[in-house]
Amino acid sequence: MAPKVDLSTSTRERCVTGIQGLDNALDGGIPRGNTILVTGSCGTGKTTLSLEFLVHGALDGETCLFISVTEASSKLLTNIIPYDFFEESLIKKGKLIFVDMPVVYERLGLNKLEFSLEEVDVLVRAVADIVKEMDVKRLVIDSITSVCYRLRTQEKIRDFILKIGATLSSLGCTSVLVSEISPAEERYSLFGVEEAIADGIIFMGNLERRGDLLRTLQVVKMRGTQHSRTKYVLDLTSAGVLLVPLLKGGSVAGG
Template sequence: MKDTAVRARCITGIEGLDSILGGGIPTGSLVLVTGVPGVGKTSLALEFAVRGAAMGERSLVLTTVERPEKLIASVPEFDFFDHRLMEKGMLTFLELSDFLNGSSISGRPETSEDFSKLGENISKYILEHSIKRLVIDTYHTIFYGIKDDSIPRDLLLTLSETMYVKNCTGILVADANPSTSIESIISDGVIILGNLERRSDLLRTMQVLKMKATCHSRAKYVIDLTTCGVLVTPLLRGGL
C-alpha cells in the first residue's frame, strides 16, 4: 500500500505546470494526460521526457502507434533538445513490440498472457536501466479490441506499483474520458488538455483534475506550444 508521507517531487521542467503542482509531480506517480487530438498531449509528454533526461534522469518513451523514428523526428523542434541525450542513453524511444519478445504474431498484445508479459517486461526494463521517467504514447490504443476490463486494470496496477517502488514517474497519453476510464480512476494524477473558442480563435487549455499527495490548482490555464516548450498562462491573462 502506498504511504501517506510527504513525497519528493519530479520536476517536469514545464515551469507553469510545476508551479501549479507546488513544485512538480510527486515522484513515483503515474499521470494520465488526456484530451482530444491536437491539444498538445504528445508535446507535453515529450517535453517531460526530454527535460528529465537533460536533468540526469533516464527517460523512456514507449510508442504504441507511431514508429519511434517518426516521433523522434519531432523532438528537435525543441530548442532545449540535445541529440547527445540519446547517444548517452539518457533518452530512449522504443515501440510496443520491443516488450513482447515475439509472443504476439501481430506485434501487439492480444491475450491476457501477452499483457501480463508486457507489464513484466516494462517493469524489468525500468529496473535494469534505472528509468526515472516513462512516457507511453498512446496508452489506450494498446487495448483496441479488448473486451475484458480486467486486462487494462491489471496492466495499469502492475506499472503503478513498479513505478512507485522504483521512484519512476510516468505519463500516459490517452484519448480517454477522464470521468469514467479505468486509467483515470487508478492513475495518481489526471491532466486534461482541451480547446476553448474565443473570437473565432481556438485556444489550447490545461487543467489538473487530480494529483495525489499534493495540493494543486484546479483552474484552467491557456497553453501555447512553442520551440521553447509548453508555455502556461492563467486563463484570465490569456485575454478572456
C-alpha cells in the same frame, strides 16, 4: 518568540517536469513515483508535453524512456529537435531512450489482437524489466489507449494499469500514460477505467471562445500534492510548453 508556521503541503519528493507553469500548478512537480494520465483529444499537445517532460529529466541526468505505441519513434524525434534546450547527445548517451511498442509485442510473441490476462502480465514484466535494467526514472507510454484496445475488457485494463503503476512506482519511476479521447467525451479516458486508477490526471483540450480556438490544460487530480485546478491556456513553442491562466472575463461559457 512565536513558533515557525510551516505552510508546505507535502513532503513527497517531486519529479520536476521542467515546464515552469505546470510545476507551479503542481506545487513543485509530480510526486515522484506517481502514474499519471495525460488525456485529451488530438492536437491538444499531449505528446509534446510528454516529450518535454522526458527531455528535462534527461537534461537533469535521469534516464528517460518513451514507449511509442502509435507512431514510429524516428518520426517523433523530428518533433523534439526544434526545442532550444534539446541536446542530441542525450540520445547518444542513453539518457533519452525511444522504444517502439510493436517491436516489444513482436519480441514477446504477442501477436494476437486481444491479450489474455497472462499476456498482460508478460507485457507488464517486459516494461518493468526495461525500466529496471536501464534505471529509468521517467517513462511515457504514448498512448495507453492503443494498448487498451488490445485488452478490451475493463477487468484486463484495470489489471494492466494497476500492475504497471505499482511496479513502476516501486522502481521509483514517474510515469505518464497518454490517453486519447474524442473531443465530445465527457470523461477523461476512453474506457473509463484508466482515470479512476491513475494517481493524477492532466486534461488537455481545445476551448472555443467567440470563434477563437485555445489550447487548454487543467490538472484535474494529483495524489500527493496540493495543486491548482484552474484552466490554463498553453502554447507549444521552441522554448517549450508555456502556460498562462485562462481569462474568465466575468464568466465565459465552457471556460
